Amino acid sequence: MPSPNEIKAELLRRAAAIGFDDCRIAPATAPRHREEFRAWLEAGCAAEMDWIARGAEKRSDPQKVLAGARSVIVLALNYWQGANKTEERVGQGGRIARYAWGDDYHEIMEEKLRELDSYLTAAGGCQKIYVDAGPVLERDFAAEAGIGWHGKSTMLLNRQLGTWFFLGEIFTTLELPFDPPQVARCGSCTRCIEACPTGAISAPHQLDSRRCISYLTIELKGSIPVELRSLIGDRIYGCDDCLDVCPWNRFAQVSREAEFSARPAVTQMRLRDFLALTEERFREIFRGSPIKRIKRRGLLRNVCVALGNVGTRDDLPALTTAACDHEPLVAEHAAWAIEQINERSRRDGLLHVQDPTNQRRSETEFRYADSPRRSSSTAEAGAFPT
Ligand code: B12
Numbered sequence: 001m002p003s004p005n006e007i008k009a010e011l012l013r014r015a016a017a018i019g020f021d022d023c024r025i026a027p028a029t030a031p032r033h034r035e036e037f038r039a040w041l042e043a044g045c046a047a048e049m050d051w052i053a054r055g056a057e058k059r060s061d062p063q064k065v066l067a068g069a070r071s072v073i074v075l076a077l078n079y080w081q082g083a084n085k086t087e088e089r090v091g092q093g094g095r096i097a098r099y100a101w102g103d104d105y106h107e108i109m110e111e112k113l114r115e116l117d118s119y120l121t122a123a124g125g126c127q128k129i130y131v132d133a134g135p136v137l138e139r140d141f142a143a144e145a146g147i148g149w150h151g152k153s154t155m156l157l158n159r160q161l162g163t164w165f166f167l168g169e170i171f172t173t174l175e176l177p178f179d180p181p182q183v184a185r186c187g188s189c190t191r192c193i194e195a196c197p198t199g200a201i202s203a204p205h206q207l208d209s210r211r212c213i214s215y216l217t218i219e220l221k222g223s224i225p226v227e228l229r230s231l232i233g234d235r236i237y238g239c240d241d242c243l244d245v246c247p248w249n250r251f252a253q254v255s256r257e258a259e260f261s262a263r264p265a266v267t268q269m270r271l272r273d274f275l276a277l278t279e280e281r282f283r284e285i286f287r288g289s290p291i292k293r294i295k296r297r298g299l300l301r302n303v304c305v306a307l308g309n310v311g312t313r314d315d316l317p318a319l320t321t322a323a324c325d326h327e328p329l330v331a332e333h334a335a336w337a338i339e340q341i342n343e344r345s346r347r348d349g350l351l352h353v354q355d356p357t358n359q360r361r362s363e364t365e366f367r368y369a370d371s372p373r374r375s376s377s378t379a380e381a382g383a384f385p386t
């Protein structure tokens with residue numbers, strides 16, 4: 001049998017060979033922030049994600065995940081596709097969070113993790129693998145293993161990858177040499193907190209899902225609270241604002257995974273084109289994409305909110321059809337969007353009449369004047385956190 005050091009060396013070699021960007025090991029002990037996690041649940045910050053509370057016991061004790069677990073191997077996979085692509089689409093196609101531009105990371109990572117699992121089984125271990133969906137506080141194990149540190153946005157930050165990476169874990173009964181945690185490097189920076197359009201980061205390391213656009217556009221199944229709709233702007237799936245502003249993303253390198261590159265639906269469709277999608281066409285376009293999870297009804301709901309915020313009178317015919325959609329969720333949000341556009345047009349008309357120079361504001365100017373706060377890009381980042 002190889003020694004623990006030999007197993008670790010071979011594991012790292014294989015992880016790099018199959019494309020992981022980092023691989024480190026933490027002890028399979030109770031996660032450091034389990035009490036904070038409990039408090040987060042009790043404060044209602046998980047919103048309607050009841051599945052998190054259901055798995056709370058396991059999330060607080062790795063022995064309940066895998067009896068006899070000794071080590072948690074944490075793997076990071078970069079998905080960064082280069083700068084500015086989302087900004088280019090502002091107001092046209094609606095913004096989609098970068099992690100969802102290409103193929104679904106769950107399947108891509110699970111396949112890679114299974115390869116490493118086979119090696120560890122041959123080395124005498126018994127394993128369980130997780131990507132996102134398991135009852136695991138992934139960022140706590142990742143921080144303990146030294147993959148990065150807990151940013152104030154709650155994102156895990158890595159010195160080379162910034163925030164743009166996924167996490168996966170292998171719980172194993174093998175006792176492997178552990179890696180040391182890293183020191184936190186946010187310093188006095190608070191950009192992510194300031195950039196959040198909805199104030200969802202209520203304090204450093206505290207995220208209230210009830211206000212987070214990522215939650216509202218992906219996890220929430222029903223109607224989006226009316227008071228939050230205007231703050232969503234043109235985001236139709238997830239949100240990257242607290243990631244975009246992070247100065248550590250200056251060091252991000254384009255991912256080596258071709259599967260994460262953007263699909264045509266993500267880069268080419270205009271907002272109102274999404275409203276014409278049938279169930280069948282939606283499935284075709286988003287097969288193998290994370291976006292398929294929210295189904296046609298979820299995507300069209302989000303598109304209506306975005307059009308309500310940035311749309312023009314040209315979008316009204318498509319919205320009028322959507323207001324009769326067979327899904328009441330879509331119909332309700334379409335009716336709201338029509339009201340918003342009409343209201344803007346009325347105000348635009350008033351401004352036009354009141355303006356003595358008769359210089360009508362351009363549609364774009366008008367749109368942005370009424371749109372929610374926009375975040376600056378990483379490229380504009382000034383002070384670097386110490
Ligand atoms: C539920 C969930 C969400 C929810 C809630 C997010 C949240 N912050 O809790 C919503 C839908 C909002 C969401 C959004 C996003 N998510 Co998400 N999400 C998860 C999931 C499934 C569970 C997170 C969880 O347990 N939350 C409970 C809270 C308490 O835990 P936590 O946020 O991880 O907080 C940790 C630290 O903040 C720390 N902590 C707590 N208090 C304190 C205090 C101090 C002083 C310190 C130092 C630390 C600390 O301990 C906590 C436990 O580790 C994980 C996968 C997993 N199984 O872990 C993915 C995961 C966190 N998500 C991920 C991603 C990519 C996103 C988005 C970027 C997607 C997007 N672009 O729209 C956004 C980012 C929003 C954000 N700022 O976090 C990645 C993050 C990778 C990374 N580099 O960090 C994960 C790890 C999935 C994966 N396998 O890659 N997500």
Ligand code: SF4
Nearest residue numbers: 196212213239241242
């Ligand atoms: S993902 Fe968006 S809404 Fe959620 S905390 Fe970050 S900036 Fe705020």
Ligand code: SF4
Nearest residue numbers: 151152186189192246
């Ligand atoms: S934006 Fe600043 S405070 Fe927020 S995670 Fe990045 S370095 Fe930390």
